[in-house]
Amino acid sequence: MNSLEVSTRPRLARHVRLTYSVARKRPVLLLPETVVVLNETGAAILKLCDGQRTVPEIVAELRARYREVPTDEVQRFLAGLAARRCVELPDG
Amino acid sequence: MDSPFGLLAELTYRCPLSCAYCSNPINMASYTDELSTDEWRRTLAEAAELGVLQAHLSGGEPLLRRDLVEIVDQAAGLGLYTNLVTSAIGFSRRTAERLREAGLDHVQVSIQADAPVLSDRIAGIPSFQRKIDAMRLVKELGWPLTVNVVLHRRNIDRIADVLRLAEEVGADRVELANTQYYGWAWKNRDALLPSREQLAQAEAVVREARERLSMDVLYVIPDYYSKYPKPCMGGWASRQLTVAPNGEVLPCPAAQSLPLPKASIREQELAEIWTDSPVMNAFRGTDWMPDPCRSCDRQELDFGGCRCQAFQLTGDASRTDPVCHLSGDHEVVAAAVAAAQQPVSLQLTPRPHRPQQA
Ligand code: SF4
Numbered sequence A: 001m002n003s004l005e006v007s008t009r010p011r012l013a014r015h016v017r018l019t020y021s022v023a024r025k026r027p028v029l030l031l032p033e034t035v036v037v038l039n040e041t042g043a044a045i046l047k048l049c050d051g052q053r054t055v056p057e058i059v060a061e062l063r064a065r066y067r068e069v070p071t072d073e074v075q076r077f078l079a080g081l082a083a084r085r086c087v088e089l090p091d092g
Numbered sequence B: 001m002d003s004p005f006g007l008l009a010e011l012t013y014r015c016p017l018s019c020a021y022c023s024n025p026i027n028m029a030s031y032t033d034e035l036s037t038d039e040w041r042r043t044l045a046e047a048a049e050l051g052v053l054q055a056h057l058s059g060g061e062p063l064l065r066r067d068l069v070e071i072v073d074q075a076a077g078l079g080l081y082t083n084l085v086t087s088a089i090g091f092s093r094r095t096a097e098r099l100r101e102a103g104l105d106h107v108q109v110s111i112q113a114d115a116p117v118l119s120d121r122i123a124g125i126p127s128f129q130r131k132i133d134a135m136r137l138v139k140e141l142g143w144p145l146t147v148n149v150v151l152h153r154r155n156i157d158r159i160a161d162v163l164r165l166a167e168e169v170g171a172d173r174v175e176l177a178n179t180q181y182y183g184w185a186w187k188n189r190d191a192l193l194p195s196r197e198q199l200a201q202a203e204a205v206v207r208e209a210r211e212r213l214s215m216d217v218l219y220v221i222p223d224y225y226s227k228y229p230k231p232c233m234g235g236w237a238s239r240q241l242t243v244a245p246n247g248e249v250l251p252c253p254a255a256q257s258l259p260l261p262k263a264s265i266r267e268q269e270l271a272e273i274w275t276d277s278p279v280m281n282a283f284r285g286t287d288w289m290p291d292p293c294r295s296c297d298r299q300e301l302d303f304g305g306c307r308c309q310a311f312q313l314t315g316d317a318s319r320t321d322p323v324c325h326l327s328g329d330h331e332v333v334a335a336a337v338a339a340a341q342q343p344v345s346l347q348l349t350p351r352p353h354r355p356q357q358a
């Protein structure tokens, strides 16, 4: 499940919180039973998952900031988190 | 050394219910000198500083603490993800609203079965309807809801109905967790351990439900039936820590049963305990491991299993978890599993609500 619907507008699941761990100097995703430690790019992607932007729009915004943003990596990242129910991918 | 992710704050071991599968310590009397509100505030602050990101407020029944709202308020103020683990007794609308305001993030409500008679019988008091009301209230106030059912020989055949119930109340997650044999559950193990056939059926129901439902279905098998032990706590004193009602600090709640030196938040700072105390360092990493773990390529996967289970089953906490089929002590687990394929006595010892008078 690598390629996501072009029209889906990903958003963080309601019970998930994106925050920063001072002790680890890393962004983290908090869920009822787990913590996902992220890297800076991961956090940047998730900050754009507001339920408004489509995946191509997210990639376009990231391209303005980072030199290389492979679309398939963004998709894989989001699909992985969707499988863990951190991210929702509503039909567009 | 890594910092812990989660703090399990066992606020009290008092409970209005008396589940025979309860994993609270048998010697409840040792925990009656409960931490004060200020002591919990300090504990939470020290935990956050240490790198803890989640506070699981549990017990016993945490709602029996009159200062629960203040404790949640402090935890939320520190930016911790706060999770209330409750039997729902005492979860009134007013309390719920105050907890919501204080910033509680998530509620887990336990239920004993899918129907009043059985649920109330297992819980020891009429509580089924209150639990359902509480679940609805959790959703109404906009929280994510986890419904938790501890599975055992008496209720495991009812998983399909439990799932239906969870769906009906609008749960976001359902946790079907087979009993862990500590505390009172250990006393009652032989009456609680399901048979192989019961498990096979339960697993089939879970598989089917996962395909059908949008709800997250978590299923924890009884480790007695698995080939390898569970990776207990993600490794001893590695990702989680527990603070007991009296301020004792442990890698996990069951570890109070082990003959290890005690450490208390009343005497030392949490960071110091986490890093230096003998109880935290007793089984950290892999150096303590005996054979067969010492030379096993799974040692970073399951950490040799559960120390408390090793102690319970062999009298030596540093042995390989007997659940592992490679353990020299595996026959004790095999014998319990064999006994579970026969009819068993259903006599259960309920846990008391509070320490018994001596
Ligand atoms: S008696 Fe039941 S509800 Fe109370 S703490 Fe034990 S398991 Fe939980």
Ligand code: SF4
Residues within 6 Å of the ligand: B228, B229, B292, B293, B294, B296, B297, B298, B299, B300, B302, B303, B304, B305, B320, B321, B324, B325, B326, B327
């Ligand atoms: S021998 Fe030890 S490390 Fe290997 S699988 Fe068994 S418990 Fe795990």
